[in-house]
Ligand SMILES: Nc1ncnc2c1ncn2[C@@H]1O[C@H](COP(=O)(O)OP(=O)(O)OP(=O)(O)O)[C@@H](O)[C@H]1O
């Protein structure tokens with residue numbers, strides 16, 4: 001189950017019409033094929049979250065269009081799930097872990113609840129949280145909270161998973177574990193994935209293609225084919241010559257060394 | 264646990280010291296023993312009231328009035344606060360009215376209410392509602408306003424309907440604020456129910472305390488004031504106990 005996500009000439013202006021209108025980015029076009037994993041890298045504040053929110057139908061674009069399987073997106077479409085940068089805030093503190101994971105399924109009729117609960121336990125097992133069903137999110141570590149958010153995303157059976165720097169707030173080791181987890185789940189469930197991040201290595205490690213957002217005025221400066229073999233491994237892949245080349249190139253782009261001298 | 268014990272002991276000590284000073288002052292005549300009878304005598308009277316079960320009638324009366332008024336106030340305050348927080352139209356409709364009545368000391372409305380509702384339970388319940396509803400309402404509104412947008416976006420991406428979002432996301436998310444408002448409303452409501460009973464009651468703790476004062480049964484008056492203090496204290500303890508169970512994530516999420 002996966003879908004094609006297409007952004008055409010998307011532009012976002014905050015405070016449109018007012019004197020202090022702020023152009024976040026302009027003319028961004030990106031075509032993500034079904035089951036593809038695309039990473040978008042850009043410096044902090046360049047508009048990554050804004051772009052992803054527009055892709056999710058959570059915020060309107062000022063111009064341009066977002067299409068999901070050829071259908072224009074105007075609100076959050078079913079099957080598009082967003083993993084938030086502030087994952088701790090996206091969990092419901094009054095619900096236990098299992099009830100958080102159940103949340104997307106609660107529109108289902110009561111008679112199915114039992115089997116759905118079992119399915120949710122299964123998702124928790126997949127993210128390595130078996131046995132934590134009846135804990136509350138605030139009783140868990142940051143990395144575990146993000147795992148709960150991932151299990152909840154799975155429960156919604158996503159066609160598209162949008163990941164907004166989901167691992168930026170956890171320690172380096174946990175980050176690698178979560179990256180591998182997401183890759184495993186992506187391979188099993190074949191959803192389309194779009195990740196935004198400022199972490200170049202993360203982008204290269206996870207994605208099929210990496211799109212680079214430029215410094216202000218933000219636009220899409222290039223899209224690079226990663227071409228590293230899968231399954232990817234934190235030690236082997238990161239030592240691959242191709243990995244280092246890509247890392248080098250993207251770092252240069254993000255640090256602005258490739259920026260042409262203004263005329 | 265240990266570091267909480269010492270302040271608590273000191274707190275009890277200050278009460279004991281005050282009562283002791285009063286006892287001595289009353290015995291030596293430094294305080295007028297008629298107007299300020301010795302705490303030991305008041306204690307004896309209190310004991311008689313408690314053992315005889317005499318306190319149950321007036322206490323039940325006051326608590327019933329209070330419970331009805333406070334319950335209504337919470338119901339109205341939370342419902343209206345949620346709706347005002349969720350809908351600009353409803354907000355626009357009620358905001359001027361709320362801002363008009365809210366700053367009024369509710370005790371000032373008691374005489375007027377007697378005119379409309381007569382001297383009886385209807386007035387007293389109304390007074391309690393008026394006293395307790397505003398802190399609940401305002402806090403609910405602020406709780407709804409202050410809800411993290413990430414939580415609402417989460418609900419939206421999971422196709423949560425407006426009603427379900429309101430009831431199963433907004434309401435629980437605002438709960439810590441709502442309970443803080445209910446805590447304030449609890450104190451105000453209690454003050455007003457006693458005041459209303461003093462002004463218009465034919466029974467209840469407020470009525471009794473004033474009646475005893477008028478008939479110069481000073482010792483009994485103090486004993487009943489002690490009962491009232493215990494009621495206030497007990498309600499506060501029950502409330503805090505409930506608060507910990509309803510919003511265990513307070514300050515942690
Ligand atoms: N609601 C808003 N109103 C006005 N400006 C906004 C709003 N939200 C974001 N911005 C601005 O748009 C720009 C992009 O913000 P955004 O959060 O999308 O960046 P980001 O790339 O996700 O940053 P980070 O890496 O720090 O998460 C920022 O300069 C920000 O100040």
Ligand SMILES: [Mg+2]
Pocket residue numbers: 048049050085164165
């Ligand atoms: Mg961001």
